[in-house]
Amino acid sequence: MCGIVGLQIRNREKQSQLGEWLLPMFSCMADRGADSAGLAVFTTPVAPDVRRFNVYSPDRQYNWQKLRAALMQRSDAPVDLEAVENHAILVSALPPDAFRGWLPTVDPSLHLLSVGRSINIYKDTGHASEIARRYGFGALNGTHCVGHTRMATESAVTPYHSHPFTAGEDFCLVHNGSLSNPYSLRRRLEKYGVEFETDNDTEAACRFLEWRMRTGDDLETALHAAFAELDGFYTLLMATADRLVLVRDAFACKPAVAAEHEEYIAISSEFRSLAHLPDIRNARIFEPHPEEIYAWKV
Amino acid sequence: MESVTTVSSGSTPPQVINGQVSLDASRYSTREINDFLHHQAALLGVKQVRILNPDGQHNLAVGLDLPVEVEIAGHAGYFVGGMNKQAVINVDGNVGWSVAENMMSGTVRVRGFASECAGASGHGGLLVIEGDASSRCGISMKGIDIGVGGSVGHMSAFMAQAGTLLICGDAAAALGDSLYEAVIYVGGRIHSLGADAREEPMTPQDHDRIRQLLRRAGLERDSRNFKRIASAKSLYHWNVEADQEY
Structure with missing residues (x-):
């Protein structure tokens, strides 16, 4: 069992309330998974020549200013830093591939959580409420977000095995379920040079979709390929800079409920985590059908 | 008091x-x-x-x-x-x-609407879903009567043993798979029938049964628009010549 949540604010004037509306959804779904939790938030994109690099440290008192200074020296350009305890957002002009290569040379204990112009990812082991409090989820603003509360069933409980998973830029995925063929998928992808960071089944699905999109598919085509390739149970909730996308496996083994309201789109594993949303009684609430692609434009 | x-x-x-x-x-x-x-x-x-x-x-x-x-x-x-x-x-x-x-x-x-497994393994009584019911509605039902005003999802009435599942709308894939003695009535389209489920001719008793259930469920529909789905009973006994091809 795991919990998934997603929220998109349709009314631009209400985007400052993203975190406030999300927080009870997220904390409620800790009932479905209390060992780890994470959230991806999409905010106003940075300039095209820079990227947001989200970095995780196992050290809660990590010296991020030192890392920032090293990055400024490496890139020979200014770096913006926003850090909370063991999480930092560095906005830098260093190209993503160069950043990926550079980071472990500075400190191999650091983990690159996400890269993109819009995406920030926070994730760690522990209870969703504690993680939300640490990183101030209640005060986050942005256009949309996807979150996950994990009850691990197939791979280790570590910050790196937590969801959301990401690949490429401005793309993330959370998963409720379990896949039975992540290793064969992974072996196939590795032949094409796709690199993995964990042995988690969801990472295989995430990298499969990103690889398909990088090689020419749009997300819908990639998802149809995933329906054929992924063996197992899944409700997958994905986000790109401009879309929120939800699918369930052919047997609809894992739950999902969606609420469409003129002010927001809200998705969760269970309705009770949506019950607090404003005017939810007038939302169109429905259960997504198996193997249908539900995509909402941001 | x-x-x-x-x-x-x-x-x-x-x-x-x-x-x-x-x-x-x-x-x-x-x-x-x-x-x-x-x-x-x-x-x-x-x-x-x-x-x-x-x-x-x-x-x-x-x-x-x-x-x-x-x-x-x-x-x-x-x-x-x-x-x-x-x-x-x-x-x-x-x-x-x-x-x-x-x-x-x-x-x-x-x-x-109802999510999955509505009325699962019910022995008796009446369950009414005025909207749609999701997949596996009436799975392994054992005597319950279920009236659904809308449609049902896949694998509904899977291994249903007794009772009635009345669906006013459509039925998704594999309806009535491995059905026993329960009877299914469908007002709309059937995407596909599961193993051993078959459509059977409607009798006056079927129309009575539908009318009674519609009345109890408070659903206003014409009983003449329903199809009867019941077990072909070919799975009731082991057939050594079937070569596992049911």
């Missing part, structure tokens, strides 16, 4: 007035609500219960065994009305997985 109960750990006890009581699910825990319904309601002569602010909580009004009417004023979560005996439970909203699971008697009515 007016009386005040003494249940609830630390909460103000609910007030029963003229056999009626309101239970606010934002004040009382699910356990307190169900405990009241199991152990206090009959003693206090409760006939009507209104559960306020259910907000999708799970396990509301499960295991009841008394002739009481329960109105749930909003959406309910998983297992609402499970194992029900005698009670009439109305949900003024949608329900999560496994509504009225293993119901024995009484009635559960959902005015919205």
Whole structure:
């Protein structure tokens, strides 16, 4: 069992309330998974020549200013830093591939959580409420977000095995379920040079979709390929800079409920985590059908 | 009759007035609500219960065994009305997985849609889903009657043993797979039938059975528009010559 949540604010004037509306959804779904939790938030994109690099440290008192200074020296350009305890957002002009290569040379204990112009990812082991409090989820603003509360069933409980998973830029995925063929998928992808960071089944699905999109598919085509390739149970909730996308496996083994309201789109594993949303009684609430692609434009 | 109960750990006890009581699910825990319904309601002569602010909580009004009417004023979560005996439970909203699971008697009515496994393994009573029911509706039903105003999802009535599943709308894939003696009536389109399920000619008895169920369920439809699906019974006995190709 795991919990998934997603929220998109349709009314631009209400985007400052993203975190406030999300927080009870997220904390409620800790009932479905209390060992780890994470959230991806999409905010106003940075300039095209820079990227947001989200970095995780196992050290809660990590010296991020030192890392920032090293990055400024490496890139020979200014770096913006926003850090909370063991999480930092560095906005830098260093190209993503160069950043990926550079980071472990500075400190191999650091983990690159996400890269993109819009995406920030926070994730760690522990209870969703504690993680939300640490990183101030209640005060986050942005256009949309996807979150996950994990009850691990197939791979280790570590910050790196937590969801959301990401690949490429401005793309993330959370998963409720379990896949039975992540290793064969992974072996196939590795032949094409796709690199993995964990042995988690969801990472295989995430990298499969990103690889398909990088090689020419749009997300819908990639998802149809995933329906054929992924063996197992899944409700997958994905986000790109401009879309929120939800699918369930052919047997609809894992739950999902969606609420469409003129002010927001809200998705969760269970309705009770949506019950607090404003005017939810007038939302169109429905259960997504198996193997249908539900995509909402941001 | 007016009386005040003494249940609830630390909460103000609910007030029963003229056999009626309101239970606010934002004040009382699910356990307190169900405990009241199991152990206090009959003693206090409760006939009507209104559960306020259910907000999708799970396990509301499960295991009841008394002739009481329960109105749930909003959406309910998983297992609402499970194992029900005698009670009439109305949900003024949608329900999560496994509504009225293993119901024995009484009635559960959902005015919205139901998620998966509605009425699973129900032995008796009546379950009405006024909207759509999701996949595996009536799975392994054992005598319950289920009326669905809308459509049902895939694998509905899988291994259904007894009772009636009446679907006014469409049925998704593999309807009635491995069906036993339960009978399915479908008003709309059937995406596909499961193994050993087959369409059979409608008889006057079938029309009577549909009319009665429609009336009990409060669904207004023309009984002439339904198809009968029942078991071909080819799976009842092991066939050594079938070569596993059923």
